Amino acid sequence: MSFPPVLRGPAFGSYAPDEVGWLLTDLSDVPLEAPTEEREEAVQSGGAHYAESLPQEFQPDESYLQLYHRALATSAGRIAHAVGTVAELILAERGRDVVLVSLARAGTPVGVLLRRWAAARHGLDLPHYAVSIVRGRGIDPVAMAWLAAHHDPATVVFVDGWTGKGAITRELAAALAGSPFDPTLAVLADPGRCTPVFGTREDWLIPSACLNSTVSGLVSRTVLNDRLIKPGMFHGAKFYAELAAADVSNAFLDTVTAAFDQVGPTPPPADRTVDHAGWAAVDRIVDEYGIGDPNLVKPGVGETTRVLLRRVPWRVLVRAGAPADDLAHVLLLAEQRGVPVEEVAELPYSCIGLIHPRYTRGATGADGYAVTGRAR
Template sequence: MPMITNQPAKMGSYSEDDVLFLLKDLSNIQLEDSTLNREMRVQAGQHYSESLPIEYQPPEEYVDLFWSTANEYKSKVALCVGIVAEQIYRNKGNQTILVSLARAGTPVGILVKRYIKFRYGISLPHYSVSIIRDRGIDENALHYILEKHPEGNIQFVDGWTGKGAISLELTKACQQFEKNYQIQLDDQLAVIADPGHCTTLFGTREDFLIPSACLNSTVSGLVSRTVLNDTYIGKKDFHGAKYYQELLPSDVSNDYIELIAGEFSAINPEAEEIALQREHEEINVEFKGMQDVRTIQKQFDIGSTNYIKPGVGETTRVLLRRVPWKILMRDPSSPYVRHILMLAEEKGVEIVTYPEMNYLCMGLIKSVKGTSK
């Protein structure tokens, strides 16, 4: 096993008791560009992880909608956290090491850690690491964790599933890690919502709104998306990210954690009951999302499945940091898509009613090849 000299970055607005970020701090480097310029470079072949989108700063009414949504669904989110946390603890017990996938997984990992502390009185270690589609997981971060916890049992955590690209990336990364270092890792991903049927460890398979999907860094500890750019990241470095300290006045990361954690005592009995039921259910991984995606790709003549992002969480991301073309909606009257309708109106994006899909909505990214800056 390689000797690890990296240390957790002192970054982000979360307490170190909640999470340690195994990331290299790139806060002083200019990595952002306009959404259009960045989209053009990505579609021309540059990997999305080499740069960052400019952080979208929402208007006041959108933040108000985030809070009304968070309050409306706090019990549901807490229940889903409780269900998945109960399953994790039953499977792995006191040796569990929570490893959330930055950045959408980070608040979920914190909530799972908080629930297990509330329910079982055990404070599990929790790290946040980078995984990048087509480039794998940060192996230096994994070596750091294994060096610190040689008897530990890693549990990877994320927010939700879309097509299942990250689930597949995690499986591939774990297989490669075992091949390289003869260390076997559990590639089963724990998520709050699994509408894509990509894992067996989930709170729900309903495509519902997880409020933390509505915002970017201001609900994720003020940490950017992760970066893997050879100009700034050496072979022995952790993957990188930025800490947006200038956004502290808008930060709701810890307020959101406290809001959801405040529901744990109320949902605890139901979470235990459902987790117990899951032990006796046959749960299959079918990657149903890709079936919908391929149908829509053909129907709308879209060049790559990478331009199709299914589910409430992924559609929100398209509107926040990509160049959207259209939004498909199974049911525009659903309360889970109010924020999407608001963002689409703000950005002038067409909403298409499309009832024949498993997901509530899908975000279609615009092809910008040949577009002048």
């Protein structure tokens, strides 16, 4: 079987060519961006899948960028510790010849950091690739075939940034059922309690969640559109080379890598039980707020940020007493978009983003968005 070429920087993406190979199709010249409201209406009406188009890239203002830089400066040490914890778990349990496969794009900076830790602490040169996984469509089968043809599937470790309610861990397990790949997902933060390989289960900010392509190698989220992706092709993505002046991808990596020296022993977490408590919490919120669709509930700091950057947000739930530094950018985005913020006494996450249920463009509701049907 012949395969498409592996994409590498600087021709695709701003990461160094040895840090990641993208198992993706370059769609940089294809106009795929659509206004947020148009995408939301099409997705919720069933007229389109979210992966068929791209959101318009968020361009942060100076106040938001200052929040990002402050968050990175204050959290680099704990991110480095989480990277070390995950890396040591992987090497202890899966061996020293592992192949890192990050889920593009939020997982890709984490895959690079894990690779750097293995090099710095163990002298290893681990292969690292980024692949696409799409909710409801599974992981890219051509990428999986490429990996099976070039590496022992038993050595492949899948990597992501964080878990929300656990939808991607379920998608990965379903897509790889019966295959030679181990679907266990390694993440920095697992507030959803849906994987045994994690750096923390606290729901704190991973600053790479604050931005889009400019902290992820200038690569878009992945695209699966049958008009463009034909049989035998990898899923697609765009390289936003025109945003190079705003790119902080490598600065993010270098800041966290510089904190590796501050990290002492990284024993495995004492409790690695998987109980999917996050999904149970989402089900309660679906019922309480009359949302009807758990896909419209995005729990955790990272997922709430995505709601505010890419979707039509309805409201943000914030846990009473959650660390202010982890929520500063969320509160700023909510204020800028006019999204109500509710403080909730007991949440298993620092915050939860709710996408507007039954959204349609047209007559505007009291909170600035149109609704059809009952949503309270």
